[in-house]
Every structure is written in structure tokens, then in C-alpha cells.
Amino acid sequence: MIFVSIVGDFHSSILPLFYHFRNDITTHILVYDSFKHDALQAKKLQNGIKKFVKRHNLAIELFTKEIDEDSYGALTHLSNFIQTFMTQEKQLLINISDGLANISYGLIKHLEPLGAKFLTYDRFDNTYTSIFDSKMTHPLEVESMSIQDHFLLKNIDILSMQNKEQAHKHEEEINEFFEKQESRDDYSDIIKNYSKGSLYEMYIYNLVKKLSYDDIAMGVKIKDIYTPDISIENEFDILVMKENHLHMIECKFRDYLVNGELSALVYKLDSVGRSIDDDAALMLVSDDDIYDPQVDTIKNISMIPFHRAKTKRIYLRGSPVSKTSRFLRDVDSLFELDSKNLDEIAPLDEPVIVEI
Secondary structure, three states, X not given: OEEEEEOOOOHHHOHHHHHHOOOOOOEEEEEXXXXXXXXXXXXXXXXXXHHHHHHOOOOOEEEEEEEOOOOHHHHHHHHHHHHOOOOOOXXXXXXXXXXXXXXXXXXXXXXXXXXXXEEEEEOOOOEEEEEEOOEEOOOEEOOOOOHHHHHHHOOEEEEEEOOOHHHHHOHHHHHHHHHHOOOHHHOOHHXXXXXXXXXXXXXXXXXXXXXXOOEEEEEEEEEEEEEOOEEEEEEEEEEEEEOOEEEEEEEOOXXXXXXXXXXXXXXXHHHHHHHHOOOOOEEEEOOOOOOOOOOOOOXXXXXXHHHHHHHOOEXXXXXXXOOHHHHHHHHHHHOOOOOOOHHHHOOOOOOOOOOO
């Protein structure tokens, strides 16, 4: 199979379909515009795809093609380039989900008569539709990738990932420590030796792990590689993958920061969040006794950072201790997990306010 991906504004429209068809693809062509930003992003994607193919020992030949998307002659040249890889026994699929309409039009005009099928990916429903010969299939579900493969395809190296064994093994003790607020002296070495911040991450993780998702990770350190000389390192407390969307929970075991610090943190989270997923939802969980200042009793703080965060799909929350049902329903809704056992794990035994 020949598979063509067109770089656009959202990488989340390219990688899921490549991943879905990975075992059938023999030739992959990544098409991008000559605009500098697009070229840099395409290079990053191509390097990630190359690492993915190598790690999973896939027999895929990789090619890139730079074009001027405003030139019809360039589109004709692109069509001719793609045809050089075609043989009678090879199927041609072209992902037109995120390319400009003129690219899609040019490729359809030149390649549909040769048997090419055109795919459109709905990144919100995680389905794709195939268009061929004036026919369109019903939406088909796309396989969800792991957190590791998601990062790999985006050319992001995972430097380390916290082992979840301790959180599982000591779940009851960690829960009791936060819910009863007793002295560390009454607990085992894990409570005495870990920082409260680390224990809080485990506590939040143990709550979230009950929900429905495709993958979950804790304490993930990454290196986001842009060029051989430029990279950025980051660390994520909790990551949740659902239907090819990666979401994050940041755990801060302290009260809400003063307004200046909170505004800076919102800006940082927005920058980090866009790097891990185009459509990521982010949640900051603090130790504040007010769970959601926008709907609960309001402290004497400015609401501006909270409003700004919400527009960026960043949700600022206080402590879920004693509010676990509300927290779990919040996460389930905001991350669109659609957990079937929600009534069982988050019974309506407390007031629940969920933002949509």
C-alpha cells in the first residue's frame, strides 16, 4: 500500500491514520508546503515516523515531497511523483484530512481515475471515511495508539517513566494518608520517604486509573526534539490517552498560587499542552479546599486566570480529597473518557458539578 499524508495545521489528523494502516503500508509519502514553518514541522514528523518504523521493524519506505501549494503545476508534478510508486498490485490511499482544498482537488482530479482512495479523518470522533468513485463509506473506527507511540511519532523521546507499581501496592495507605491527614510517623517507609508532592501524584493517579482510557502513565519525562541542536525537556505528572488524544493532569500539592504566578502557570501549561497534542485537555489539581472557584464559594482572588485557562482547555481545580466522585466525573467529562462504570466508581453521594 502507498500511503500519502499531507501536512496541515493539525498533526493529530496525520499520525492516527498512519498508525492505523502501519502494517499494510509499504511506501509512505509525506507532503508539505515550502513555507518555512511547514517544512520544519514536516521534518520533525518525518524523523518521528522514521524512528517509529525502525523501532517496530516495519517494512516501510519513507519519502518526503515539498511543494508550493499555491501552484497548480506543483500539484501536477506531485501527482506524477506519486504515480512513479504505483504498480497494479499496490493500493493508493491519500489522507486529505488536513491539507488545503486546492491540494485535495488537484490530487483527486489526477489520481482518482487511477484508483486512488481519499481518506478524511475526524479527530473528534476518531473515525475515518473513505471516498472513491463518487462513493463514501460509513465512518470507520481508528485504532488508538499508546502514549509511547504517540510521542515517538512526534519525534519526542521519553527519557523516563515512573513505575506505577508503588502506587498500586500502597494505594490503600496513600489514600488513608491524604484522607485522614495524619502524621507521617504512623505510616510505612513509602509515606515517610516520598515527598508529599510525589505521594499526591500517586493519590491522583490511583483515582484516575479507575476510569476508561486506552493508556495511562505517571511521572513522564520527555525530550521534544525540533532539530539536532534544538530540543526542550518537560515532565508530566499524569498522562491519559483516549482515542488518540493525549490529556494531562498536573498535580500541585499546595493552595492556588497568587494571581501572577497562576497566570504564568496557565501560559506554561498552554505551551506544553499544545506540544503533546493539538486537542489536549489539561487539568491542574492543587491542594486548595475550594474545588472550583468559578462555581463554588469564591475566595478573594481574581477570576481572570481561571477564565483565560478555560478558553485554552485548561481546567484549574482544588483538592479532590472528600470530593472524589465530583473529581472523577469531572475528569471523565473533560477528557471525554465515557467510562461505562462511572456510577459504580463515582456514586452520586456528593454534589457534582461538571463543566461542559
